[in-house]
Amino acid sequence: MWLKEHKKQIIIGAIAVLVVVAALVAGIFIGKANSKSKDGENPSTELTEDTATEASTKEDTEAPVQSSDYNVSVYTSSTWGDEGAYGATYNIAFTNNSNADVTEWYAEIDVPQGSSVADSWGCKAEISGTKLTVTATDWGAAITKGNKVEVGFNMTTPTKITPEIAALYVDGKKQDGSAAATTEEPTTQEVSPSVKPETESGTPLENHGALQVEGTQLVDKNGDPYQLKGVSTHGLAWFPEYVNKEAFQTIRDDWGGNVIRLAMYTDESGGYCSGGDKEQLKTLVDNGVNYATELGMYVIIDWHILHDTDPTINQGEAEKFFAEMSAKYADYDNVIYEICNEPNGGTTWQGSVRPYAETIIPIIHGNDPDAVIIVGTPTWSQDVDVVADDLAANPLKDSKNVMFAVHFYAATHTDNIRNKVTYALDKGLPIFVSEFSLCDASGNGANDYNQSDKWFDLINSNNLSYCSWSLSNKAETSALISSGCTKTSGWSESDLSETGKWIRNQIRGQ
Numbered sequence: 001m002w003l004k005e006h007k008k009q010i011i012i013g014a015i016a017v018l019v020v021v022a023a024l025v026a027g028i029f030i031g032k033a034n035s036k037s038k039d040g041e042n043p044s045t046e047l048t049e050d051t052a053t054e055a056s057t058k059e060d061t062e063a064p065v066q067s068s069d070y071n072v073s074v075y076t077s078s079t080w081g082d083e084g085a086y087g088a089t090y091n092i093a094f095t096n097n098s099n100a101d102v103t104e105w106y107a108e109i110d111v112p113q114g115s116s117v118a119d120s121w122g123c124k125a126e127i128s129g130t131k132l133t134v135t136a137t138d139w140g141a142a143i144t145k146g147n148k149v150e151v152g153f154n155m156t157t158p159t160k161i162t163p164e165i166a167a168l169y170v171d172g173k174k175q176d177g178s179a180a181a182t183t184e185e186p187t188t189q190e191v192s193p194s195v196k197p198e199t200e201s202g203t204p205l206e207n208h209g210a211l212q213v214e215g216t217q218l219v220d221k222n223g224d225p226y227q228l229k230g231v232s233t234h235g236l237a238w239f240p241e242y243v244n245k246e247a248f249q250t251i252r253d254d255w256g257g258n259v260i261r262l263a264m265y266t267d268e269s270g271g272y273c274s275g276g277d278k279e280q281l282k283t284l285v286d287n288g289v290n291y292a293t294e295l296g297m298y299v300i301i302d303w304h305i306l307h308d309t310d311p312t313i314n315q316g317e318a319e320k321f322f323a324e325m326s327a328k329y330a331d332y333d334n335v336i337y338e339i340c341n342e343p344n345g346g347t348t349w350q351g352s353v354r355p356y357a358e359t360i361i362p363i364i365h366g367n368d369p370d371a372v373i374i375v376g377t378p379t380w381s382q383d384v385d386v387v388a389d390d391l392a393a394n395p396l397k398d399s400k401n402v403m404f405a406v407h408f409y410a411a412t413h414t415d416n417i418r419n420k421v422t423y424a425l426d427k428g429l430p431i432f433v434s435e436f437s438l439c440d441a442s443g444n445g446a447n448d449y450n451q452s453d454k455w456f457d458l459i460n461s462n463n464l465s466y467c468s469w470s471l472s473n474k475a476e477t478s479a480l481i482s483s484g485c486t487k488t489s490g491w492s493e494s495d496l497s498e499t500g501k502w503i504r505n506q507i508r509g510q
């Protein structure tokens with residue numbers, strides 16, 4: 001299509017290439033006669049008679065010189081509105097396969113007269129007549145070799161369009177057609193990395209509404225797959241200062257996050273069932289839910305069992321807690337319940353977690369029938385394979401909008417746990433990565449970036465939702481804020497720990 005529409009320009013371009021090649025050949029032969037280049041220096045740049053002949057054959061072909069340096073595609077993600085005012089989020093994914101860094105680029109897309117852009121991230125998107133020019137800005141423009149960015153914008157068009165890149169310019173040079181591939185829908189790898197602060201044209205909640213589970217996938221109010229990406233607090237009792245609206249807003253607007261997990265320990269010091277101040281803890285949960293709601297973010301209320309190993313140990317308290325929470329937030333579309341962080345010790349799925357879930361789920365759904373609920377899985381939320389096998393044979397009595405947790409710490413949990421995830425997804429189990437970090441399972445030690453990349457390949461190719469442990473400045477590797485930084489919101493990049501920087505980039509899609 002692009003080639004056909006531009007046949008004329010391409011032929012003119014090819015002729016221009018020929019003229020330049022001819023001039024170069026002449027110039028080099030003259031140059032050679034005058035000064036012989038040093039032996040072995042830059043041999044590949046020397047244009048010989050052979051390559052000149054090869055270039056001249058290009059005249060017969062329709063395509064200009066092929067370039068595989070850049071792979072650029074455009075796709076729409078969420079859509080809204082109707083004919084007359086058809087809205088969509090457009091994402092442009094740019095992969096720099098060349099061996100030089102890219103510092104600026106822009107793309108042109110044909111749009112119907114009367115289209116308008118609401119907001120954009122990583123780029124400036126401007127319409128003049130029927131031409132939309134998307135010019136990468138700041139982080140969207142700086143693409144080091146081998147790396148990929150995704151920029152995006154929201155646009156309303158009078159009619160539904162299939163966006164295509166009509167022209168692409170990289171570092172001042174127009175690229176040939178082969179560089180600008182176009183896809184209507186994202187491929188699975190392209191789904192997630194998109195930074196979408198969503199502050200101007202609507203918050204995540206305004207745009208995506210009540211979420212549901214369809215098959216293994218979390219979907220939004222329009223039935224479109226939706227990925228939650230965000231952070232978990234540390235223990236609410238220990239780091240209450242991070243439960244503030246500006247902190248959540250920084251995660252939303254600077255990181256591109258859309259979810260906050262509120263981790264309330266049940267049995268550690270100051271825990272809900274181990275002498276902690278229940279009212280104070282519930283106030284922290286309530287504040288967290290309200291800040292997230294005001295910001296249009298999703299929020300997970302996490303019953304953070306850990307030392308107590310088996311969710312049935314404090315089940316009575318859990319029943320009361322979730323009855324109270326689900327009654328209070330029954331009308332909130334953004335509240336998600338995580339009913340047991342990490343069953344561990346000798347706790348089994350069939351012996352404890354399943355019966356516990358079959359008690360708590362009806363309590364929550366009794367108040368809020370559509371609520372999304374995350375159930376922790378045995379062995380510190382790793383054994384999703386065991387759960388998948390059991391549920392394939394014998395589904396839960398109430399499985400509506402129920403998902404299952406997998407947690408990983410990349411320096412400890414590798415192929416073995418990823419294989420469990422793949423296996424469980426294949427069996428149809430909806431999975432939510434409600435906690436993870438890049439270091440070892442203690443929350444400390446060195447980060448394993450290689451394993452972290454492998455995890456994110458799996459996460460993004462399956463559009464899994466995730467929350468990173470933890471929004472705190474504790475002196476441990478998994479804390480997202482640098483231990484020397486006492487700011488509780490508005491962090492600049494240098495305020496973040498190494499983990500924090502990596503996670504922020506990941507959420508931003510870099």
Ligand code: IDC
Nearest residue numbers: 268306341342380409435441442443474476
């Ligand atoms: C860790 C915290 C650490 C705290 C400890 C308490 O990072 O500061 O002292 O809990 O036991 C989990 C748990 C999560 C752990 C984390 C790291 O869900 O509570 O946090 N982790 O050990 N599962 C695997 C790792």
